[in-house]
Amino acid sequence: MAAPQNQPVLRFAVQRLLGAIPTLLVLIALAFFLIRLAPGGPFDSEKQLPPEIETKLRAAYNLDDPLPMQLGRYLLNIAQGDFGPSFQYRDFTVSELIATGFPVSLRLGSLAMAIALLLGITAGTLAALRQNRPADYTIMGAAMTGISIPNFVLAPLLVLVFAVWLGWLPAGGLGDGSLRYLVLPVIALALPQVAYIARLTRGSMIEVLRSPFIRTARAQGLATHTIILRHALKPALLPVVSYLGPALAAIITGSVVVEQIFGVPGLGRFFVQGALNRDYTLVMGVVVFYGSLIIALNFIVDLVYGWLDPRLRQV
Amino acid sequence: MNRPAEIVAPPGRSLWSDAWRVLRRNRAAMTALLLLATMTLLVIVGPWLSAFSFDATDWDRISEPPSLASGHWFGTDALGRDLFVRTLYGGRISLLVGAVATAVSLLIGISYGAIAGYVGGRVDQVMMRIVDILYALPFMFLVILLMVLFGRNIVLIFFAIGAINWLDMARIVRGQAMSLRSKEYVEAARAGGVRTGRIIFRHIVPNLLGVVIVYATLTVPQVILVESFLSFLGLGVQEPMTSWGALVNEGAQELENAPWMLLFPATWLALTLFCFNFVGDGLRDALDPRDRQG
Numbered sequence: 364m365a366a367p368q369n370q371p372v373l374r375f376a377v378q379r380l381l382g383a384i385p386t387l388l389v390l391i392a393l394a395f396f397l398i399r400l401a402p403g404g405p406f407d408s409e410k411q412l413p414p415e416i417e418t419k420l421r422a423a424y425n426l427d428d429p430l431p432m433q434l435g436r437y438l439l440n441i442a443q444g445d446f447g448p449s450f451q452y453r454d455f456t457v458s459e460l461i462a463t464g465f466p467v468s469l470r471l472g473s474l475a476m477a478i479a480l481l482l483g484i485t486a487g488t489l490a491a492l493r494q495n496r497p498a499d500y501t502i503m504g505a506a507m508t509g510i511s512i513p514n515f516v517l518a519p520l521l522v523l524v525f526a527v528w529l530g531w532l533p534a535g536g537l538g539d540g541s542l543r544y545l546v547l548p549v550i551a552l553a554l555p556q557v558a559y560i561a562r563l564t565r566g567s568m569i570e571v572l573r574s575p576f577i578r579t580a581r582a583q584g585l586a587t588h589t590i591i592l593r594h595a596l597k598p599a600l601l602p603v604v605s606y607l608g609p610a611l612a613a614i615i616t617g618s619v620v621v622e623q624i625f626g627v628p629g630l631g632r633f634f635v636q637g638a639l640n641r642d643y644t645l646v647m648g649v650v651v652f653y654g655s656l657i658i659a660l661n662f663i664v665d666l667v668y669g670w671l672d673p674r675l676r677q678v
Numbered sequence: 679m680n681r682p683a684e685i686v687a688p689p690g691r692s693l694w695s696d697a698w699r700v701l702r703r704n705r706a707a708m709t710a711l712l713l714l715a716t717m718t719l720l721v722i723v724g725p726w727l728s729a730f731s732f733d734a735t736d737w738d739r740i741s742e743p744p745s746l747a748s749g750h751w752f753g754t755d756a757l758g759r760d761l762f763v764r765t766l767y768g769g770r771i772s773l774l775v776g777a778v779a780t781a782v783s784l785l786i787g788i789s790y791g792a793i794a795g796y797v798g799g800r801v802d803q804v805m806m807r808i809v810d811i812l813y814a815l816p817f818m819f820l821v822i823l824l825m826v827l828f829g830r831n832i833v834l835i836f837f838a839i840g841a842i843n844w845l846d847m848a849r850i851v852r853g854q855a856m857s858l859r860s861k862e863y864v865e866a867a868r869a870g871g872v873r874t875g876r877i878i879f880r881h882i883v884p885n886l887l888g889v890v891i892v893y894a895t896l897t898v899p900q901v902i903l904v905e906s907f908l909s910f911l912g913l914g915v916q917e918p919m920t921s922w923g924a925l926v927n928e929g930a931q932e933l934e935n936a937p938w939m940l941l942f943p944a945t946w947l948a949l950t951l952f953c954f955n956f957v958g959d960g961l962r963d964a965l966d967p968r969d970r971q972g
Contacts, residue, residue, distance in 0.1 A: 386814040397823055511952035513903055515910045516944045519930035527934055616818040638826045650819045658814050
């Protein structure tokens with residue numbers, strides 16, 4: 364294919380965007396049909412509804428139309444930002460619930476991501492500089508431990524140590540909204556990612572440090588920190604950037620349990636509550652919302668990657 | 679080609695004997711392997727040997743801390759059930775999920791990847807495009823959806839988790855299959871008129887085993903993690919059955935009164951994941967020819 368020489372970046376972006384759209388559609392269709400295929404309905408409850416009321420309810424939510432029509436209507440609605448009313452929280456629309464919960468989750472998630480990147484890259488670089496020496500083994504051992512301890516184990520352990528035994532930090536809730544309440548949830552969310560990022564950084568940093576241009580820089584007598592910051596870091600971070608997509612997905616998924624454990628009123632908690640109560644529209648809304656978010660952020664990560672590594676844009 | 683008969687071939691160094699030699703020198707991986715074997719044995723045999731059953735209540739000892747004297751080595755839970763047996767029993771479920779779901783993901787991933795890689799061309803493009811699309815889906819959310827919708831039964835857990843974990847395997851296998859496609863022995867098979875399906879499963883797949891084993895070892899902990907995650911949220915294994923995730927959840931709720939309920943299952947879970955990761959890393963070093971020296 365003859366790529367127009369003048370706008371490779373734009374072409375790259377459009378191509379990636381065209382890749383993201385089918386993913387989104389598959390996600391929505393999959394979630395939609397899964398829910399409609401499931402046994403049991405949103406109006407099943409201990410109390411048997413009178414049949415005429417149930418008929419009216421079904422009609423009100425258009426549950427008796429053919430499935431493709433329901434899907435079409437749903438797609439049209441979400442294109443306008445309307446996820447429908449929540450079955451469980453009768454007075455709220457799903458969009459309102461998302462608007463309530465997401466800012467909390469966003470705060471938690473972006474703090475965790477920032478810490479994961481900062482700590483992970485620093486630790487990985489230090490380990491690479493001390494390759495096969497005690498510092499390296501210590502950092503990598505810690506990282507392996509971090510990878511092996513999932514969020515939902517780490518979180519109660521943190522509560523046990525820092526809230527129950529030491530009493531330094533609150534065990535849950537958001538309290539007055541101060542940072543104190545976010546410390547434990549953010550750590551629980553960030554640590555496994557710190558571990559992954561440290562391992563990735565170490566691996567690629569070791570490779571970069573062996574390359575000729577670094578040797579040249581050394582031979583010219585540049586200080587180590589100048590070499591790392593000015594020359595080695597950018598190429599060494601490529602694998603970390605490509606891991607950002609999965610990291611984001613992991614943090615979003617992790618936020619579901621972490622919010623549950625710490626009683627943080629974020630979107631993840633709505634999701635679990637909705638899941639346990641068969642709240643069709645709420646579960647769908649959150650899956651689609653988080654799915655689109657992940658797909659959109661992946662798109663941005665792709666662009667950043669293309670910017671960092673010009674070789675990719677040629678394809 | 680027509681080599682004199684008296685030349686004796688040097689003793690063969692197969693991939694496997696080489697790999698075993700490298701692995702045996704890796705002390706961390708060997709320790710992890712040994713630990714895993716011990717834990718697996720305990721988990722299988724332990725519940726039969728113990729005096730307690732995983733679901734029987736000891737009315738005199740409810741929420742009792744661990745003690746050697748009472749025979750409840752890990753203590754008891756809020757219902758007076760012996761935590762040692764429950765931890766072992768939960769381990770059975772967790773390890774079983776790890777094994778079965780990994781097998782499912784291997785089956786799908788290897789077949790899919792090998793077909794895409796060997797057939798190539800348009801078929802490959804379409805198949806890999808599908809993988810790309812699936813790759814970007816938030817899987818944990820879809821599994822939760824599945825569990826909520828179709829009931830929380832254990833067979834579904836096996837297959838649902840396996841069915842979503844095959845994408846990595848498919849990609850890796852495809853890459854390998856593509857490079858194997860042009861090997862002489864495959865060309866020979868093709869020239870000899872062997873059918874495509876037979877070439878894929880007789881000649882391509884067996885030569886992929888090295889990579890497959892490495893990634894299977896790394897898939898097991900991921901799968902165990904997914905199951906624990908579900909069980910933790912209450913969407914996985916249901917009472918009175920249990921798994922490490924479910925036990926950690928129970929422990930998390932009794933943090934202040936009975937911290938041992940969290941600590942023991944959490945340690946076993948983390949230790950298992952830790953060991954699998956170490957073995958996987960060791961195997962990668964042993965089986966990845968790129969790093970081979972000498």
